[in-house]
Amino acid sequence: MSATFETVANIISETCDIPRDKIKPESHAINDLGIDSLDFLDIAFAIDKTFGIKMPLEQWTQEVNEGRATTDQYFVLKNLSTRIDELVAAKKA
Amino acid sequence: MQIEYFRLIDRIIALDLAARTIQVEAIVPAESTIFEGHFPGHPLMPGVLLQEAMNQASGWLIIGITKFTCMPFFAAVKEAKFRSFVTPGMALTVNATLEHEGSGYAVTRAEIRARAQDRNQDNQDKLICNAEITFRLVPFPSPHFRENMEKFAATISFPMELAANG
Numbered sequence: 001m002s003a004t005f006e007t008v009a010n011i012i013s014e015t016c017d018i019p020r021d022k023i024k025p026e027s028h029a030i031n032d033l034g035i036d037s038l039d040f041l042d043i044a045f046a047i048d049k050t051f052g053i054k055m056p057l058e059q060w061t062q063e064v065n066e067g068r069a070t071t072d073q074y075f076v077l078k079n080l081s082t083r084i085d086e087l088v089a090a091k092k093a
Numbered sequence: 094m095q096i097e098y099f100r101l102i103d104r105i106i107a108l109d110l111a112a113r114t115i116q117v118e119a120i121v122p123a124e125s126t127i128f129e130g131h132f133p134g135h136p137l138m139p140g141v142l143l144q145e146a147m148n149q150a151s152g153w154l155i156i157g158i159t160k161f162t163c164m165p166f167f168a169a170v171k172e173a174k175f176r177s178f179v180t181p182g183m184a185l186t187v188n189a190t191l192e193h194e195g196s197g198y199a200v201t202r203a204e205i206r207a208r209a210q211d212r213n214q215d216n217q218d219k220l221i222c223n224a225e226i227t228f229r230l231v232p233f234p235s236p237h238f239r240e241n242m243e244k245f246a247a248t249i250s251f252p253m254e255l256a257a258n259g
Contacts, residue, residue: 045195
């Protein structure tokens, strides 16, 4: 699995006190790991800092609320890791 | 301060948008009913109110940086340390720095220091407390809410030209 996923999984494990071996690429942060929106702010802060990005959480939330995206696209960890890779690549470009 | 009105800061001394810092003056009142209970015969400024002073200073920093486009609501505090007692009449300076502006949230680091001219020589320039604070940033709940915030901003020397840009 990608280095990005490993970093994200470690952040989630440390931030939310979830055993690292329970965090899989297929895990949904909300539905499977039970992370609530406040804990997700901590995770977002750690991810933003670690990768030097600004995850567009407001845009993602709006897309989900308007039915243009599913939470799976952003909160299943392998998908989240891909989004992070895209943001890092866009920053370098 | 007007503690009973939950006004924990008095005046913005400096708001530096480039450095993402704010410095605020906060004078603890000589008398307040709060001191009658906290504690009888031994008045101390409650730590939760010092935390709120750090929240309010941080909040105005965020409102300045975001140019009055959103309202920061207190969401989390980490590593809050209350290092020294604060007594009635003390002059405090609250400093805050924006650590990170995320999407829909912001994180600051804030501290309170006893001002150098404080009458208590032992507390000169002394670090009173500090914390890392997280805020949710949401649209102002109503135009009326924002109007009230603008009115309050004018009373604490907030640079109102920033509000006009929002």
